[in-house]
Amino acid sequence: MTRKRKWPRPPTDDRKLVFALILLTLLLGARVFLAENPQHNPWAPLDLRDERGWATQTKLSGLRGDSQGCRAVLDRSEIAFSALPATGEGQCRRDDRLTLDAVPFAPRFPEMTCPVATGLVLWLEKDVQALAQDILGSSVERVEQLGTYSCRRMYGDADAAWSEHATGNAIDIAGFRLTDGRTVTVLEDWDNGRDEDRFLTAVRDAACDSFGTVLSPDYNAAHADHFHLDQGRSPAMGACR
Numbered sequence: 581m582t583r584k585r586k587w588p589r590p591p592t593d594d595r596k597l598v599f600a601l602i603l604l605t606l607l608l609g610a611r612v613f614l615a616e617n618p619q620h621n622p623w624a625p626l627d628l629r630d631e632r633g634w635a636t637q638t639k640l641s642g643l644r645g646d647s648q649g650c651r652a653v654l655d656r657s658e659i660a661f662s663a664l665p666a667t668g669e670g671q672c673r674r675d676d677r678l679t680l681d682a683v684p685f686a687p688r689f690p691e692m693t694c695p696v697a698t699g700l701v702l703w704l705e706k707d708v709q710a711l712a713q714d715i716l717g718s719s720v721e722r723v724e725q726l727g728t729y730s731c732r733r734m735y736g737d738a739d740a741a742w743s744e745h746a747t748g749n750a751i752d753i754a755g756f757r758l759t760d761g762r763t764v765t766v767l768e769d770w771d772n773g774r775d776e777d778r779f780l781t782a783v784r785d786a787a788c789d790s791f792g793t794v795l796s797p798d799y800n801a802a803h804a805d806h807f808h809l810d811q812g813r814s815p816a817m818g819a820c821r
Contacts, residue, residue, distance in 0.1 A: 659697075
């Protein structure tokens, strides 16, 4: 009968040293990885030019209620905007108002809160343009919108909660004008079974990574002609339909 050789166990102190060296190596590797990939680093300042990462939604959520920090993100990301003075009263008081100067909107440049602006820039530049090229073979040259500010309760019901539109913390997107001359609209192209429908469904789904609430024709008939996008909640905890 052959006996199995028993190797001596390393001393306890040696095992602790090996464990500490392994842990240090992992920590150093993680530090290098996060330095090279700020989109995954929860402590790195948000820059909208970075690719989406594990920490992007958390950083977006942190901008709610922090207009100064949010505008610093736009500055850091080299996004041109015009800050506007506060206006309104009561539930429709708007302390955070700005317009995005370089985003081509129709029929006008809408006023919105900074968190809506950051979500909009991220969605348009990271998602909408890429999906338009992939699915429709053309880029977007203009965003058709129905407005941001409306001092009202939800659905015009006097007993309902105040709408995010009451403070300009929402925007309604009706469609997109493409560089090849086509116009894709939610009203005409949603659920039509063609490429335009696939594009609209894809950009609706992608918006859920940048906004706290995304409502489309799948939600109810009141949204048959637009996507409602707002930052009333965290993107990680919001509604997406």
